[in-house]
Amino acid sequence: MRDDLPPGQTPTRRFPLFTVDPVAPLAAGAFRLRLLGAVEHRLELGWEELRALGEEMLVHDFHCVTGWTRTATRWQGVPLARVLERARPTAGATHALAWSRGGYSASLPLEDLTAPVVLLAWSLDGAPLPHEHGGPVRLVVPHRYGWKSVKWLAKIQLFEREVEGYWEMRGYHRRGDPWRGERYG
Template identity: 50%
Template sequence: MERIPPGQIVTERFPILTYGEEPEVAPGEWRFSLSGLVEVPLTLTYQDLLALPQVEVVRDFHCVTRWSRLDVAWKGVRVRDLLEKARPKPEAVAALVHSYGGYTTNLLLEDLLREDVLLAHTLFGKPLPPERGGPVRLLVPHLYAWKSAKWVRGITLLDHLELGFWERMGYHWRGDPWREERFQEGPIPAASLRFRSKKT
């Protein structure tokens, strides 16, 4: 199987791309909430996050601007583990991710449930720096990097697809690099997600 998605160029650099101003969030001030269509809403501090079971993953990182950085080492908490604690309701099929600074992005619940999707606080063995989204960012390595929201502060589960910042600007609603889902072409399956629910 090819390692590099179509249209991507491997770089040894690790470019930093940020729209707007960089939020200033100290670890002691960071809060994360898991809310919406869940049985048990969760709120975490940075220390709460560090006290949970930790995992380390090494994954390639693909940006929609066509660069790929290979073998990026992350450490954090599986979002799947948090979802197990929160217990999504049967009608939950999608999520809206919220960041400090007002950024949002949307994801399918099935994408959040993958084992390598993390709330990441460590990069290459060091605390995640602010310019990389620290103290905590979302990591969704199987999708384009704009889905891995920096400075993450919450995830809201929904029964429908609600587009985030770049998706409203014309980026693809899902962002699979292997399908080159860079920009949206055709209808967005907002209504059909309700039908999919737990039938897939």
Template identity: 45%
Template sequence: MLGKIFHKAPASSNVPPGQSVTERFPVMTYGPTPRVSEATFELRIFGLAEETTLSWEALLALPQTRITRDFHCVTHWSKLGVSWTGVLTTELIRHLAVHPEATHVMLHCYGGYTTNLALEDFLADGCLIAHKLEGQPIPVDHGGPVRAVIPHLYAWKSAKWLSGIEFMRGDRPGFWERNGYHRRGDPFREERYS
């Protein structure tokens, strides 16, 4: 059965070490799945930034981008060529008043989940605040209505059900980082655990 779901990546591929490729998109979640409607969605910006809250309409009013990137889970699977639509983090930050001393962000989610990122990782190529997966609204099990997509790091950094972005001076661990996961999570370095 496993051979029908996952398969080894070709030796010439750009799949990180220790990963198997899947055509499916497994759902990995810790805890109950939050149910957030577009009407009640809010993205709070706070910390070392001028505090503001973006509604669903305000998020969609920002310039939108579609990216296609590979998606790597710390549990050893990769899905190649996943298409996401949303606001690039580099575009989002252009519309925010962020204090120059900010070095990190903490992503906060409906349901209480958090994950930390260095500001340079949050603003890396292809990172976005996504609301579409393969051209359709993101299903709730995959983090809809809005999730982060941080494609160069393991998927736990691509926080589902995003509700807030906290800009911080210095780093502090989020949920999985407090529970033994690596602070950064680079899949090509196999930064799975601390």
């Protein structure tokens, strides 16, 4: 066992695919992201508007709850915190559901979404994000298990309470911290 990986994880350079809600490919120009709920300003951003917010690169391990870790994964995109600043979460906002175009959702505390390592990613390892990995834009929350990094991102809905997403409703851990082995319940 490697001590630079979370407990129970095995390194891989492959990027296995797991999908609950497959959707048809979407051209980048047709992409729309909505931010709503417990925000002062509802937002809807298209591809060009999102890209205009700047680009940062993040190199981080990506951990799957099934036990693999893709090490040194290189993502490029805009920090979600920068987008949330424009929407201005209300004083009572504590949690969010991130939604895919197909209806899949993941629950996250607002403090996880505003972490500096969280991106709205449009690039993987120096190339446009492929459809099978969530392109044109996916959420990347590298300090949580991969089910929190929603592919085919369409909407982020803020709440003033915790709300369960797809896997949380099915017994997965609410936080999903790989370093604590928070896989289930």
